[in-house]
Amino acid sequence: MDSIPTKFEELPNEILIDLFQYFDARNLFQIFYNLNYRLNTLIQYFRHLNLTFYMESFIDNQISGNYLFPFYIRTLIVGRAININLDRFSNIHYLKLECPLKRVLAQLNSNELPYLQQLTISHIDTLTTVDEWKSLPSLHILKVSRITLLVYKTILKACPNLISFELSIFSSDKSKLNIEPHINLKRLVIDIGDLIWPWSDHSFDSYLSCVPNLEKFHVYRSIFISKVTESLLEYDWLASKITRYLLSLHRFNFYFKIIQSHIYMKSDILCQIKEKFLNSHTDRYQSRLTTNKYKSRLEDLPNELLTDIFKQLDAQNLFRSFYNLNKRLNQLVQAFNYLQLTFHMNQSNVLKTNGEIYSFYVHTLIVDPWINFNLIHFPNVRHLTLNSPFPKVIEQLKANVVPYLEHLSVFYTYNMYEINLLHNEIFSNRFPNLISCELLENQTLMTIQKSTQSPLIRILKTKFINLSIYERILSVCPNLYFLKFSMHSSNELLPNVQLHKNLKYMIVDQSETDWFDDEFTLSEFLARVPNLEQLVFHRRNYSRNIIQYFEQYDWLASVINFHLPFIRKLKFHLYLSSDENVNGVIDKNILTKIQSDFTNVHKGHYKAQLEIHLKPL
Incomplete structure (x- = not known):
């Protein structure tokens, strides 16, 4: 029998998200x-x-x-x-x-x-x-x-x-x-x-x-x-x-x-x-x-009260229950194009009967893995999340199909030709309302072959990028405020350093592979964002002698002091093997010393915080 969660953080994501909505x-x-x-x-x-x-x-x-x-x-x-x-x-x-x-x-x-x-x-x-x-x-x-x-x-x-x-x-x-x-x-x-x-x-x-x-x-x-x-x-x-x-x-x-x-x-x-x-x-x-x-009757209530009631219903249930009952209710239901109807698609070809009419009013669409559907049914979608989409679904992601798209998240498990075409669409300003974008794939480097400026994009999250792709992103997104990525180590040097003055918040996630002292590459990345105010760095260290290594480590202090004069906050996430903790290699005294060394190195004008995570290999 599965054990009952006893701590808040043990709750599944779905319950946590429901709880967060009440805050x-x-x-x-x-x-x-x-x-x-x-x-x-x-x-x-x-x-x-x-x-x-x-x-x-x-x-x-x-x-x-x-x-x-x-x-x-x-x-x-x-x-x-x-x-x-x-x-x-x-x-x-x-x-x-x-x-x-x-x-x-x-x-x-x-x-x-x-x-x-x-x-x-x-x-x-x-x-x-x-x-x-x-x-x-x-x-x-x-x-x-x-x-x-x-x-x-x-x-x-x-x-x-x-x-x-x-x-x-x-x-x-x-x-x-x-x-x-x-x-x-x-x-x-x-x-x-x-x-x-x-x-x-x-x-x-x-x-x-x-x-x-x-x-x-x-x-x-x-x-x-x-x-x-x-x-x-x-x-x-x-x-x-x-x-x-x-x-x-x-x-x-x-x-x-x-x-x-x-x-x-x-x-x-x-x-x-x-x-x-x-x-x-x-x-x-x-x-x-x-x-x-x-x-005394539901239909006697004024439109304002009915609208408030309708907001509490699931979008698809709303249409199934009230659409086509009478002309007034039809008009009220259709007035929901001013609202944020959310539709969670978890089976292929789910649209039936009033489906095409209903889907016209969906603003937020979340699609489960490997779902076959026609995106043309959702012309007014603003928020789109695709989990492991089929290639032919990716092919439908065009500005003439979803002209009002503001937030796009695509999670895919392998690289495909259609994803590369999508990158070119996004970074060529083909989506005129796109504000934030999340493109996550764990295996390969992100590619951008064609690009023009996309001035509306403010938030971008991706996985592995190298220095040339990084510089291209900064070039085509001049108003980018938030960037999250995994850094691909390389020895490439670009002749001209183009500065990006609007990026304020950066997350570099190196938690999936061991980090092998490539401060040179990190320095090249940070040199292009002099106005950065918040830096979050995730680093894994499973294969080092921890005691000897961290005695000489400066925790990015020299790189930060050289390139980031306006930094206000640094958060460093260090991932260590919990197996070493069990074997006695890591104990409480060592962890305390690591925390102390980190604090001593970062005594500048910014706030610095270290979090140590113990995880199994």
Whole structure:
């Protein structure tokens, strides 16, 4: 019988990943990052997930101790009036600001946030100006509190690819502006913030006249019960505005909140109002009037609640359970192209029935080893993980098949011709949105035959590379921030040393083979990255006389001091044979001396840490 795990680190990866999802992102990094190699690997796996960071105080902005942490944040929530530099979180896709400072709003531009897709701004006062918003072309979804018509105009101009826009206005605002048409906005939600009676709809003209392709229009409006009289029967429920401006409308929802609704009211008036509403709107689009009654059926719940419920379901189960039940649920399910649906493919040809429709909405795709499938079914995938893929699956990895790919991981057990072609595609900027890439194969050197600059790639993990491949990677990825690799020892010399000024974090993993004093090669690698701030080095030593050898070893101190003037942190992982520990070659005193020697050598301006791992041969 298998023994029950008794220590945290004995839990399988699947359970650890599930546990990690319940942690705040920064707490996760502070507690587990750099404890050991396995936990580091698991945490970095979270690029497939939406790590959320809640910034609730100014001190949260002082992110120290891990410079890689902000690059894994996809969702950032900033508390009330926090002064924050958003450029630290350049990879966020969703941002929520609560009562933001003006200088924070000024950072909302494509230079600081090139991948921002969804933005929520909650504020108390009316937002009267956003002059700083010059360009946010990546933004698709925006939710703000109360704004003026001028702000509405500025936002539409700054966000040409906006699809969904939620806002609040005052119907008493009589201002008028000529606004250039915004052809991409498909969904508009307007909450009327005042209770002026009788209702006036003049303010809607400017808001609706500039969105000719709108497909979904939702209005929230409140009224005191004392005003619910026969006079409402004369109201046309925005039908004339829709007929005039919204020729492409598919669905109109009017949420009618009656304040003090517990007071007795004749039910026949409400019935007449609903009948008037339905008669006012044509069959050209679906229309629905919702009052604040108790909800007794799932389909009676508002779209917002249904969407929250759907988020908790597995992507494939969601489609199987709700798709094609009715038109409204179809539209809600299809709205999940704004979300991160994850599909774990563990059998070939798994797509059936609604498969092709369902797969269109998958953003994260993880494929088990030796699975045969057609990647063309997943055109909107952002995160793709392939474990031991078939060559014909690799052949499908083209920019026209997965045009939105941002994170790619390929784990393969042997070299193949198709992998070499993929390397050329990646390092020739053929994937215009690719940010991070993981290409792992244990047997052979990585090859890059053709290349041009790929300026978007910030994170790269691979296995064996030599100095020439290393230099080519640095050349074609000028904005590379993080690099992990295994160094192939050689005596090659390249005539011109090209410096890479943006690489800050490097992991050199030599844990799979013994390291034979090739500090010369390491020196050549480090000489090209003078601005490196964090270096992690994994070294195995199974075949040496440990006592004699480490008495003369300087633990990379001379190489670091010569090439890395801005280094802030060194972490050295030393792997020794546990068999020698059993045989008495290694004891506690020797390990203590090794730790002491390491500390004495590294007394510079940077933090140095040594971890010793005892493993069997």
